[in-house]
Amino acid sequence: MGSTPTPRPMRADARRNYERIVEVAREVFREHGPEAPLDDVARRACVGPGTLYRHFPNREELIAAVYRADLEALADQAYDLAERLEPGEALTEWLRVQVGFALHKRGLAAKLKAAMDRDAEGFALCKTKLNEAAATLVKAAQDAGAIRQDVRPRDLQLMAHGIGVATEATPDAAERLLTVMLDGLRPQ
Amino acid sequence: MGSTPTPRPMRADARRNYERIVEVAREVFREHGPEAPLDDVARRACVGPGTLYRHFPNREELIAAVYRADLEALADQAYDLAERLEPGEALTEWLRVQVGFALHKRGLAAKLKAAMDRDAEGFALCKTKLNEAAATLVKAAQDAGAIRQDVRPRDLQLMAHGIGVATEATPDAAERLLTVMLDGLRPQ
DNA sequence: ACCTGAACACCGTTCAAGT
DNA sequence: ACCTGAACACCGTTCAAGT
Numbered sequence: 391m392g393s394t395p396t397p398r399p400m401r402a403d404a405r406r407n408y409e410r411i412v413e414v415a416r417e418v419f420r421e422h423g424p425e426a427p428l429d430d431v432a433r434r435a436c437v438g439p440g441t442l443y444r445h446f447p448n449r450e451e452l453i454a455a456v457y458r459a460d461l462e463a464l465a466d467q468a469y470d471l472a473e474r475l476e477p478g479e480a481l482t483e484w485l486r487v488q489v490g491f492a493l494h495k496r497g498l499a500a501k502l503k504a505a506m507d508r509d510a511e512g513f514a515l516c517k518t519k520l521n522e523a524a525a526t527l528v529k530a531a532q533d534a535g536a537i538r539q540d541v542r543p544r545d546l547q548l549m550a551h552g553i554g555v556a557t558e559a560t561p562d563a564a565e566r567l568l569t570v571m572l573d574g575l576r577p578q
Numbered sequence: 579m580g581s582t583p584t585p586r587p588m589r590a591d592a593r594r595n596y597e598r599i600v601e602v603a604r605e606v607f608r609e610h611g612p613e614a615p616l617d618d619v620a621r622r623a624c625v626g627p628g629t630l631y632r633h634f635p636n637r638e639e640l641i642a643a644v645y646r647a648d649l650e651a652l653a654d655q656a657y658d659l660a661e662r663l664e665p666g667e668a669l670t671e672w673l674r675v676q677v678g679f680a681l682h683k684r685g686l687a688a689k690l691k692a693a694m695d696r697d698a699e700g701f702a703l704c705k706t707k708l709n710e711a712a713a714t715l716v717k718a719a720q721d722a723g724a725i726r727q728d729v730r731p732r733d734l735q736l737m738a739h740g741i742g743v744a745t746e747a748t749p750d751a752a753e754r755l756l757t758v759m760l761d762g763l764r765p766q
Numbered sequence: 767a768c769c770t771g772a773a774c775a776c777c778g779t780t781c782a783a784g785t
Numbered sequence: 786a787c788c789t790g791a792a793c794a795c796c797g798t799t800c801a802a803g804t
Contacts, residue, residue, distance in 0.1 A: 615776080616777080627780095628779085631778085631779065631780080636778095
């Protein structure tokens with residue numbers, strides 16, 4: 391399988407560069423969207439373009455590095471919500487959070503999903519975490535009779551993503567779409 | 579307002595070029611997706627890149643020219659369905675068609691929506707047509723009590739778009755998402 | 767080993783010259 | 786008026802030289 395053979399340690403200066411690049415990339419993506427020139431990232435991180443490409447062979451890998459942490463936080467939140475709220479509410483809240491995440495991100499959500507669908511290396515682990523989190527919430531909600539049986543965890547993520555990207559330009563519609571979707575999720 | 583002052587007639591050879599470019603662009607976009615090099619389009623249409631840019635100052639305008647007809651057909655279908663089916667069914671069918679349109683298009687749907695949101699000149703008219711078609715179907719369905727009152731025509735288009743782009747890579751999920759959405763649309 | 771930055775390739779865009 | 790295609794600018798990517 392294409393599993394990483396040995397995640398060999400990094401030399402101190404290499405690690406420093408790696409981390410500065412990720413940090414700078416986050417800023418640049420926020421300022422200029424996910425299509426911002428990678429040369430700008432390299433320049434602002436004070437490294438040559440070659441260094442950037444050594445660490446991140448393509449744009450998707452850099453995006454992965456930047457947003458991995460956010461996605462893992464999203465997975466963690468699922469378990470938090472599961473502890474604090476009843477199953478139906480927990481799932482509802484989580485979907486709300488996911489839509490919020492997709493919103494206001496200047497086309498980033500779409501790029502993120504594309505990268506995850508294409509199995510960008512850097513996403514392998516956090517993709518699993520997200521899937522497991524979704525499965526946990528959905529199963530609990532189904533067992534509690536809060537949502538219908540004929541949806542899969544994946545469906546919920548897709549819906550949240552769809553609503554997020556669709557309403558990116560008109561966030562006021564997001565709430566109405568969520569309402570419809572949540573009503574549709576109730577046992578019919 | 580920024581309305582076109584006079585859509586001056588085109589010389590015969592200019593019109594020929596214009597139409598060949600649109601035709602070729604449709605093929606190229608289908609083959610290589612909506613990011614295909616415009617130079618390829620120009621080359622295959624046997625015109626210089628300058629000619630292409632004269633007619634279509636940017637990629638979005640070319641995309642508009644290519645898909646305008648499809649979108650107007652989509653609007654026409656709405657009225658067809660409204661005649662042949664009862665209001666609820668007509669709306670359902672139309673949403674299904676819209677999702678199908680967004681599907682299998684290699685990221686085109688997202689580009690299309692972006693272009694329409696940004697009000698690309700070429701879309702001005704067919705955008706209105708689509709909005710009117712959606713308004714007609716939604717009003718009829720609401721008057722018939724087939725769907726809830728608290729959704730707007732725009733919401734339905736956004737949902738269809740969202741489902742389409744979200745399930746582009748996994749079309750089998752589209753059906754399940756549509757079911758949830760349609761159930762959520764019923765008067766609660 | 768890793769970094770650097772010049773060099774290359776590609777593609778969108780412009781514009782002077784031609785018809 | 787419109788078309789042509791060379792030229793330019795921009796940006797992703799590679800690689801030889803340096804540390």
